Amino acid sequence: MNDPVDDVETEAAPLTLPLDAWHRAQGARMVEFAGYMMPVQxxxxxxxxxxxREHAGLFDVSHMGQLVVSGERAAEALEALLPGDISALKPGRVRYSLLLDENGGILDDLMVTNRGGEYYLVVNGATKWDDIAHLREHLPDEITLNHLEEHALLALQGPKAAKALASLDLVPAFEGMPALDALTFMQAAPFMWEGRPLGVNCSGYTGEDGFEISVRAEHATALADVLVAMEVVQPVGLGARDSLRLEAGLPLYGHDLSPETDPVSADLTFAISKARREEGGFPGAERILALLAEGTPRRRVGxxxxxxxxxxxxxxxxxxNESVGVVTSGGFSPSLQHPIAMGYVDAAHAEPGTTLEIEMRGKLLPATVVPMPFVPHRYHRKGDRP
Amino acid sequence: MSRYFTQDHEWIDVSGDVGTVGITDYAQSQLGDITFVELPEVGSAVGKGDSVSVVDSVKAASDVYTPVSGEVVEVNDALGDEPEKVNADAEASGWLFRLTLSDPSELDALMDEAAYQFYVASL
Structure with a gap:
């Protein structure tokens, strides 16, 4: 996402999201993004x-698609479209995965949560309508796909996010469900907040500890209000969302990922589960497994x-004098105080420490291949939060 | 000294045959946090409307066009370490470059402050 304003060209007038008025009241500068008016800063x-990075930011990501896939053998049905081991995903667990075309090209990246027999998917806003069409076309008839259009999605991210959310005294929605402080990275659970249901995933797009909270549209403003009323929480727009995810080394669909990129070149092989590498059976498996074995001509690097x-x-x-790659995301890193970028380079130049140059406006900018993330992840994996 | 404005949100202060150029406060507010300013070379000849400088914000790079033709005689080197000066003080200490005007009649096509304010209000 170089410039969110230009990201998606839509001819129709942009739609508004449940928190539109709330953002304006908070002093947001609104821009069109993925067909919606969104706060950029x-x-x-x-x-x-x-x-x-220091406290907690509240992001409205309600433009993203929230989908629920349900029905008998829903996991197997999803596995026909994704390279993840969905049948081994336990209830309350979240996995990053990829929607692949028949050649193994990336149609979208997404999060899959096992909500106890049904699967909750969060897909990118700009691709959600294509994703829905793709899922409807390819999922068997006995599988149901619901688009949760009446839900907003808020992300609360940062080292103070857990404490902030804990102060809402969320109650597990059902007996036997974990308490909020038991959730670690890539786990999820349903809660009640003063009688209002929240779907809480311990995940995010900043590299920080934090949560993504699915909330009914009619409760979104109340939730946003109570969160930003806390001293440690401030609203954060799409602009910082992009610079945060870039520092975290996380790819952005439509820029770092596209149907022309495969999961191996994109350095997302962790999304191809071990079992699936042995069994195959996902779109483009033959090509992707060959790329895994033989390596790819190009690779996504930092x-x-x-x-x-x-x-x-x-x-x-x-x-x-040789062109060896192309930048797919780049910008100034506020945390590191120097520019960083992601791009695809020929495998011969992809090792960390390799010195290269990037051509910008007739100048050659010295650049070094470095491991990602640029800024260490601080996910809450186990044990007590500090 | 007179100040003129362009539709591309540059300002120029003219004193004798020397003009000082910057971007307007409105422009910096639209660009957001400025992280780098690429300045023209001292001694370079520039033509009215040429892209002679680039202002980089966190999100994107934006061209700065010279409002008039001339020769660049000085650049604001302080922006090298403190590009954020353009955010803080766009229409004074956040100036970008100075040039000698080769054709002062080019100023006639520019807006005065009142006209520019009216123009911005209409955006």
């Missing part, structure tokens, strides 16, 4: 970015730049 991107001038999407990556 409130106070300023750098301030919101750093606030999220690039750290000297100076202050940022490399942007589309910039050519050079090694001497």
């Amino acid at each position: 409130y106070e300023g991107i750098i301030a919101e970015h750093l606030w999220t 690039l750290a730049l000297d100076g202050r001038m940022a490399a942007r999407e589309g910039a050519t990556i050079m090694s001497g």
Whole structure:
């Protein structure tokens, strides 16, 4: 996402999301993104970015598609479309996966949560209508696909997120469901907040500890209000969401991922479960398994730049006089105070430590291949939160 | 000294045959946090409307066009370490470059402050 304003071209007038008026009242600058009016920033991107790394940021990501896949053998049905081991995903567990086309090209990246027999999917806003069409076409008739259009999605991210959410005294929605403080990264549970149901996933797109909270549209404003009333929580827009995810090394669909990229080149092989590598049976399996065995000609890497001038999407990556790749995301890192980028480079130049140059506006910017994330992840995996 | 504005949100202060150029406060507020400013070379000849400088914000890079033709005689080197000066003080210490005007009649096509304010209000 180089510039959210230009991300999606829609001819229809943009739609509004449940928190539209709330964002405007918070002083947001609204832009069109994925067909919706969305807050790009409130106070300023750098301030919101750093606030999220130090405290807790509240993001409205209601443009994303929230889908529920249910029915007998729903896991197997999803496995025909994704390379993840969905049948081994336990209730209350979340997995990152990829919607693949028949060649193994990436149609979207998504989160799959086992909600106890049914699967809750969160897909990208810009691709959700295509995803829904793809799922409807390919899922068997006995599988039901519901689009939760009456739900907003809020993300609360940052080292203070857990404490902030805990102060709402959420009650497990059903007996036997875990308490909020028992949730670790990539776990999920349903809660009641003063009688209002919330679906809480311990996950996010910033590299920080935090939660993604599915809430009925009519309760979204009340939830956002009570959260930002806390001293440690401030609203954060799409601009900082992008710079945070870039620092976390997380790819953005439509920029770092596309139908032309496969999971191996994209360095997302962790999303191809071990069992699926043995069994295959997902779209493009033959090609992807061959790429896994033999390697890919290009690979998604992180690039750290000297100076202050940022490399942007589309910039050519050079090694001497030779073009060896292209930047797919880039910008100034507020945490590191220098520019960073992601791109695809020829395998011969993909090892960390390799020095390259990026061509920007007639200049060659020195860049070094570095491991991602650029800023260490601070997910809450086990044990007590600090 | 007179100040003129362009529709691309640059300002130019003219004193004698030297003009000082920057981006407007409105422009910096639209761009957001500025992280890098690429300045023209001192001594370079520039033509009215040429992209001579680039202002990088967290999100995107934006061209700055020179309001008039001339020769660049000075650039604001302080922006190298403190590009955020453009956010803090766009229409004074956040200036970008100075040039000698080769054709002062080009100023006639620019807006004065009142016209620019009216223009921004209409955006």
